[in-house]
Amino acid sequence: MTESIYTHVQRLLQYGIKKKLITEWDLDLTRNAILDVLGLRDWDVIEMGEEEEPSLFSILNSILDWAEAQGKLEADSITYRDLLDTKIMGCLVPRASEVIRTFNDAYEQRGPEAATQYFYEFSQDVHYIRTDRIAKNQHWLGPTEYGDMEITINLSKPEKDPIAIAAERNMIQRSTYPECLLCKENVGYAGRVNHPARQNHRIIPVELADELWYFQYSPYVYYNEHCIVFSEEHKPMKISKKTFERLLGFVEKFPHYFIGSNADLPIVGGSILSHDHFQGGNHEFPMAKAPVEKEFSFREYPDVKAGIVRWPMSVIRLSGNNPNDLVELGAYILACWTTYSDESVDILSHTEGIPHNTITPIARRRGTSFELDLVLRNNRTNDEHPLGIFHPHQEVHHIKKENIGLIEVMGLAVLPGRLKEELRILGECLISDDPVQEIETYPEVMKHLHWALGIKQSHPQLNPANVQQILQQEVGNIFSKVLEHAGVFKRDLAGNQAFVRFLHSIVQ
Template identity: 35%
Template sequence: MTGTNGEPALDRFYAALDALVDHARNHLELDPRDGDWARNGILGRHGLASYRPTGAVSDGRGVDELVGDLLSCGVEAGLFGPEEAGSEADAVMGVLSARPSVLQDRFLAVERERGGMAAMRWFYRYCVDNTYVKRAQLDANPRFDSHGLVVTINLAKPEFKNMAKAAAGNAVAGGYPQCTICHANEGFAGRNKRTLRTMPVTLGGEPWFWQFSPYGYFTEHGICVNTEHTPMHVDRDTFVQLLDFVDRFPGYFLGCNAALPRIGGSVLAHDHFQGGGELLPMHKAPAWATLRLPAYPDALVEILDWPGTAVRVVSDSRTAIVEISDLIRRAWIAYDDPAADIASHDADGNRQSALSPSAIVTDRGYEMSLIFRNNAVSEAYPDGIFHAHPEYYPVKQEPIGLIEAQGLFILPGRLVEQLRTIEDALADGHDLPESVSEFSLIWEELNAALQGGNSREAIRAAIRDELGSICERILGNTAVFKTKEQTLEFMKGLGFGQ
């Protein structure tokens, strides 16, 4: 029998708990000497004054299944309501996760023995095993390649259209922690961050820390955060900091969003970088032209064959990377060209141009990609001239940040249902349904591509192709120079030659 006072339900809860404690011993660095202590902490949380050992083990089951078991048994036994399941899971896994200092010591030990990348991969595995990183959610997101880009539909992330919120900086109500990415979030129950663990890193001589993203957009996606709550900015030091990171973790990229609203990340109030364990399409984009600067014969700069405006500085020399990148940055943020709608400052003197850098290490040396961004608005484009244009809003209205500017698109989860409606209408030969009437452009283009009488498979392929094509056009909207020749002219103005 089950119920609030049912013993069998409690027995099942004990068994689920024993299995989870076993998982923590195997995967979460729980010292066997701390086993009883950890379990008692969880029993105490539920006001349980008794316990019967069941001998249950995790038996190779994944952590999501183990936690799911514990939650359903806890609800059945009346220990908490189903609406509390999320916070209960966070609390239990918070107790079973090691202290930050223990993990940081272990990380350094792995790094000493097998290098920085082995340590990062160990830490990522840890964050999946303690449920901070929702790996199953990432794997469930639709993802495909199209038009040289990676298109993903994020089922977990709420759509974020309000650009004013970015300027406000994701402040947390009540003022503690100061914002959503402050170090003070580590282990904080008030935001269900009991399982968050961070790893200190030193960048440009300053204390920063790395943490993986719970709802990552790609493999081993994380952010590197300044330990001090200080506003986003890109300057000469930024290039040094990015190089410090990839020197220590050469299998990761690390980049910085433009520190401006509409074209940057969602947290502008706190300095941070984004990176992770996957090369993004722009990192692999071919060069359209290769340039050099006489003062730096050991470096080359490539104009990328890419829908946005981007160049890539390549060199073995850190000095050359930093100096050339900063030369381009200083020139770009002061550049004006009214004929091309490029204004470095608005009428009130506020900066509108920014450079968004992203560093990797390859067999050619360091590669620093530099994306040119501008957040000017006009009467025709009140949300941004170099932002996705309104005809593409049904697909993507949110700011195009660093990850997307590099070719990995994160589209809103609502699209799954909307595209299914469109697919059904195409398969059945109906008109565009009223519920998705805003997709008229896509509908026309799909009909032109398909020309009737198609299999489901052909329709789905056409939809994927159409989404990739729209993302490519959105990147084209963000390009500040609409042709590569214009980029070449700009670079020649800085003294670069072919």
């Protein structure tokens, strides 16, 4: 017998009680709000048994299936289902002031880790972080000469469905509210076909460098407690001394988190350059584990340790107990780098008045010490590399063609979902009697042909049991090359000498 919609709603209410999103005093209010969303005007009393409690995903999916059968969805597509299930969950989410108060109480009484743990669990419980989709992502480690790189194939973030694309194209008036996906006005927003619903979204105010910023989690977390910290104002990304103050101020408040910023120029910057923001979380990236391979010092900052990090990109690491020293020295290095040129290694700070040099900064704590990594970036292009001289080159585009942002810089490859199926097909082709003929029958994997034949030659032991593991290892090696391409000072004799020249030019 098919369960009634009232059973699914009752289960959702029980879920809200269990997760402490609502109390027994909120039951009637919340039930009526959900009924209103579903267009129902009555209620059947449901006696719930002791059967195994269904997951939130199962409950919501059952409600959405009912809504589709009743013609209450504009279309049975992922976009319209997301708009409705978020609206339903919004009925169970406390007001912003209550969430902020609970976070601050946890911070004051039990410390920053307790506060972020509460907020992270809350963001999952209200279905803002869609754990059912994130679980689909593939993760593995790829051993390289720089340590184990983290690889993830992103399968959690849904692509727009054709129905939503058509509806967006036919929209008469294109709204500009909220201005972008990061703006604080997203809290509680109902969404539309070209903007996700956010009734279940809450943010925490955080003061950084005497300014109001906001703290939230990414709905599609790529690592543990993947958070976003964004400016109250919708203003463009800008790396400056103020950036270092904010980053170090954040890790002073939340010492168990790292935080970093994408660069502020196209090609080497992040996907949203229009709104100043950072990304952080409770995770140690491969770059954070990389050692300093060459130390140097600044006479005016005797308490700051400085050095070049053993990493495929060009990284200067500063560490010390006084965050103000790191802010001042970081600002000095930024100022020097933004005007530095070395044509022998293709580094030009400006062409026709257009700036090319900037920095991707990352801050973290090491006990009582503060650490600031400054990753040198340059976004210049030329005829040979029209997408960027210090950008993934053509030879690796079959794996990674997109910009190298903060997360990739630190050693976590976020690769497109297409690779899951492509690697599966490639594995079957490689263990066949004629890999070339097999690969040529699949247009979607032809771009991997040269790479695949190299793998076949270097791994004569390929067999059905190990082929996918070897392919994953080789993807890690490709990602290591991707980062080397993005490094401004290459990991060869000429590049090492050029890096030292830059350091000699700035050491006081």
